[in-house]
Amino acid sequence: MLEVKGLHARVEGKDILKGLDLTVRAGEVHAIMGPNGSGKSTTAHVLAGREGYEVTAGSVLFDGKNLLELEPEKRACEGIFLGFQYPVEIPGVSNLTLLKAALNARRKYRGQPEIEATDFLAWVRDRAKLVKIDPKMLSRGVNEGFSGGEKKRNEILQMLILEPRLMILDETDSGLDIDALKIVADGINALRSPERATILVTHYQRLLDYVQPDYVHVLAGGRMVRSGGPELARELEEKGYGWLEAA
Amino acid sequence: MATQPQDIQELMRRREYSAGFITSIESETIAPGLSEDVVRMISARKQEPEWLLDFRLKAYRRWLKMEQPKWAHVHYPQIDYQAISYYSQPKSHKDGPKSLDEVDPKLLETYKKLGIPLKEQEMLAGVAMDVVFDSVSVATTFRKKLGEAGVIFCSISEAVREYPELVRKYMGSVVPFGDNFYAALNSAVFTDGSFVFIPKGVRCPMELSTYFRINERNTGQFERTLIVAEEGAYVSYLEGCTAPQRDENQLHAAVVELVALDDAQIKYSTVQNWYPGDEEGRGGIYNFVTKRADCRGRRSKVSWTQVETGSAITWKYPSCILRGDDSVGEFYSVALTHHRQQADTGTKMIHVGKNTRSTIVSKGISAGHGQQSYRGLVRVLESAENARNHTQCDSLLIGDQCGAHTFPYTEVRNPSARLEHEATTSKIAEDQLYYCRARGISEEEAVSMIVNGFCKEVFKELPMEFAVEAGKLLAVSLEGSVG
Numbered sequence: 001m002l003e004v005k006g007l008h009a010r011v012e013g014k015d016i017l018k019g020l021d022l023t024v025r026a027g028e029v030h031a032i033m034g035p036n037g038s039g040k041s042t043t044a045h046v047l048a049g050r051e052g053y054e055v056t057a058g059s060v061l062f063d064g065k066n067l068l069e070l071e072p073e074k075r076a077c078e079g080i081f082l083g084f085q086y087p088v089e090i091p092g093v094s095n096l097t098l099l100k101a102a103l104n105a106r107r108k109y110r111g112q113p114e115i116e117a118t119d120f121l122a123w124v125r126d127r128a129k130l131v132k133i134d135p136k137m138l139s140r141g142v143n144e145g146f147s148g149g150e151k152k153r154n155e156i157l158q159m160l161i162l163e164p165r166l167m168i169l170d171e172t173d174s175g176l177d178i179d180a181l182k183i184v185a186d187g188i189n190a191l192r193s194p195e196r197a198t199i200l201v202t203h204y205q206r207l208l209d210y211v212q213p214d215y216v217h218v219l220a221g222g223r224m225v226r227s228g229g230p231e232l233a234r235e236l237e238e239k240g241y242g243w244l245e246a247a
Numbered sequence: 248m249a250t251q252p253q254d255i256q257e258l259m260r261r262r263e264y265s266a267g268f269i270t271s272i273e274s275e276t277i278a279p280g281l282s283e284d285v286v287r288m289i290s291a292r293k294q295e296p297e298w299l300l301d302f303r304l305k306a307y308r309r310w311l312k313m314e315q316p317k318w319a320h321v322h323y324p325q326i327d328y329q330a331i332s333y334y335s336q337p338k339s340h341k342d343g344p345k346s347l348d349e350v351d352p353k354l355l356e357t358y359k360k361l362g363i364p365l366k367e368q369e370m371l372a373g374v375a376m377d378v379v380f381d382s383v384s385v386a387t388t389f390r391k392k393l394g395e396a397g398v399i400f401c402s403i404s405e406a407v408r409e410y411p412e413l414v415r416k417y418m419g420s421v422v423p424f425g426d427n428f429y430a431a432l433n434s435a436v437f438t439d440g441s442f443v444f445i446p447k448g449v450r451c452p453m454e455l456s457t458y459f460r461i462n463e464r465n466t467g468q469f470e471r472t473l474i475v476a477e478e479g480a481y482v483s484y485l486e487g488c489t490a491p492q493r494d495e496n497q498l499h500a501a502v503v504e505l506v507a508l509d510d511a512q513i514k515y516s517t518v519q520n521w522y523p524g525d526e527e528g529r530g531g532i533y534n535f536v537t538k539r540a541d542c543r544g545r546r547s548k549v550s551w552t553q554v555e556t557g558s559a560i561t562w563k564y565p566s567c568i569l570r571g572d573d574s575v576g577e578f579y580s581v582a583l584t585h586h587r588q589q590a591d592t593g594t595k596m597i598h599v600g601k602n603t604r605s606t607i608v609s610k611g612i613s614a615g616h617g618q619q620s621y622r623g624l625v626r627v628l629e630s631a632e633n634a635r636n637h638t639q640c641d642s643l644l645i646g647d648q649c650g651a652h653t654f655p656y657t658e659v660r661n662p663s664a665r666l667e668h669e670a671t672t673s674k675i676a677e678d679q680l681y682y683c684r685a686r687g688i689s690e691e692e693a694v695s696m697i698v699n700g701f702c703k704e705v706f707k708e709l710p711m712e713f714a715v716e717a718g719k720l721l722a723v724s725l726e727g728s729v730g
């Protein structure tokens with residue numbers, strides 16, 4: 001599904017990714033861990049197509065297509081979803097407006113008609129229940145005045161509504177209380193299927209207790225320095241990253 | 248609906264008539280320049296009564312002693328008033344393009360984006376047509392319906408001929424002939440405009456928008472509008488349209504006067520989309536307007552709603568004089584400046600009567616090198632016991648070359664007054680656009696979504712059909728403002 005080879009990327013003239021490789025097949029869950037500032041969010045943004053993130057070498061294929069030449073909105077319509085580490089507030093634009101526009105953009109991309117207003121509302125209500133978000137909150141501005149945890153749950157709600165094929169979740173588990181963590185994990189698991197894949201960027205084992213990864217990677221200095229199974233995450237939890245960097 | 252041939256002829260006749268031309272007078276453009284003779288000539292050609300000529304002459308003499316205002320936050324080269332021709336025959340349809348194929352494709356592109364029907368595109372672009380069957384029949388029906396309700400809606404020239412006493416009673420009673428430089432100029436040389444009269448107790452049976460939109464064509468650069476709502480009357484009037492309008496006349500100086508008697512309500516909505524000039528600001532319209540409402544009656548109410556996206560320079564302060572006790576004035580404004588556009592706009596609320604209330608909601612959007620100022624005055628006179636004002640003034644910046652400025656003035660002479668003022672400035676941030684795009688929404692749609700959200704409070708005051716159009720209009724006007 002996703003094939004990243006020898007990826008080099010630069011932000012503001014600074015080389016951040018230095019030869020990153022990653023292969024994700026449909027049905028898999030990959031966890032990416034690694035020290036602060038190692039390039040995890042940068043990887044996520046490069047995959048989502050953020051402007052100013054300049055790819056200087058390497059390739060990214062999504063379903064065999066060259067992802068790097070697509071605009072961010074086209075990538076989203078192709079089925080990539082990025083759950084932001086820091087969800088953005090857009091005062092004045094309601095969550096419902098954003099969701100509807102996003103949903104319709106996808107439908108248009110696929111040549112489908114716009115969704116009926118009543119179908120849309122029913123679908124949103126149904127999904128909101130899964131993440132225990134009061135639908136009333138969705139009439140407020142996008143993330144406007146949402147608490148840190150609410151913002152993260154809102155990212156998961158958007159994901160549940162849009163039903164992407166590749167979910168990239170950047171520290172969606174950070175800053176959540178125990179109950180919220182469980183809700184977020186349930187949301188992720190709800191979308192797990194043989195046709196979909198997930199990349200979880202996280203610092204903690206606790207999310208991985210709920211969402212079992214197939215692979216765990218350690219990103220350091222802009223490259224994957226170690227890959228393994230779920231046991232690697234537990235090892236990191238015990239020993240930290242020092243032993244890897246020394247190796 | 249079948250169209251009666253005599254209806255069409257009648258309407259065509261009225262049209263010529265309402266444009267203020269009489270066949271015996273050869274109506275060609277007069278030579279540029281302004282003098283007392285020119286003012287007399289205009290009045291003579293329109294066969295005006297003596298009192299109106301007097302009004303014009305007094306205005307002209309006053310204007311000579313006045314200076315062009317300099318306080319507004321706008322910059323433009325000195326205007327040569329002697330280089331303007333003050334009277335010209337409305338462009339004959341025959342001079343226009345023969346079909347839409349001959350019209351600037353860029354303009355057509357914009358019409359298409361705004362979703363303007365083909366027939367209307369032809370009218371707006373000035374395509375030569377003998378008769379537009381749809382609009383003619385619609386207009387005739389409208390006329391009939393209005394007539395039955397007792398509503399008078401016609402051109403000012405026609406009103407001067409048919410209802411001289413009404414015009415004489417109210418014209419200049421809200422904006423005196425010497426009010427300001429541009430109003431004086433307008434009073435001296437105005438050529439035409441609209442007159443609306445809603446008699447006592449009548450609720451105008453339709454928005455005066457659709458009719459206007461179909462019939463409006465090149466109303467000229469010195470337009471004059473007078474709307475009178477008698478006791479308990481109600482009218483909603485819409486001026487302008489979302490389609491970009493081109494005009495060879497660079498200077499526009501209109502005067503609009505509204506009079507509301509006891510319990511009367513006037514809702515005046517404007518969508519102004521005059522040619523803003525090219526990206527360097529060349530060729531745009533200078534729009535220097537004086538709009539004022541006199542809430543003469545008790546419990547009268549006037550709402551000004553404006554969406555200003557056009558013109559190179561806008562100088563405009565629709566105001567309310569809240570004379571009647573318990574009268575209400577409202578001002579809802581969205582102004583957008585892009586490229587090199589400059590706008591200095593706002594309102595004046597003058598509280599005279601007791602328990603008078605006013606609301607001001609101003610939304611300014613600047614993109615490109617656009618410059619924008621909100622200028623508002625809330626004045627509470629000694630007589631205005633218990634006056635209330637709420638002012639909300641928000642600016643949205645797109646990019647970092649543009650500017651927004653606010654000049655709120657208050658003068659309070661009665662201690663019981665309560666005034667509230669809120670102001671915010673925000674920016675469309677790159678990360679907001681990226682967030683939307685990461686959800687599959689194009690950059691253009693994202694900008695339009697954010698801008699529409701910003702303008703919500705004002706759009707909801709517009710007549711339904713125009714609220715939707717106004718949203719689209721902003722999106723089109725902002726094209727190329729990001730990225």
Ligand SMILES: Nc1ncnc2c1ncn2[C@@H]1O[C@H](COP(=O)(O)OP(=O)(O)OP(=O)(O)O)[C@@H](O)[C@H]1O
Binds near residue numbers: 041043
């Ligand atoms: N816009 C930018 N300008 C300059 N440097 C940047 C920019 N964005 C990211 N960086 C730098 O790139 C490096 C990688 O940042 P990134 O956000 O990818 O780290 P991360 O692995 O996600 O860290 P964390 O675990 O703290 O979220 C950091 O050193 C960061 O300072």
Ligand SMILES: [Mg+2]
Binds near residue numbers: 041
């Ligand atoms: Mg990060």
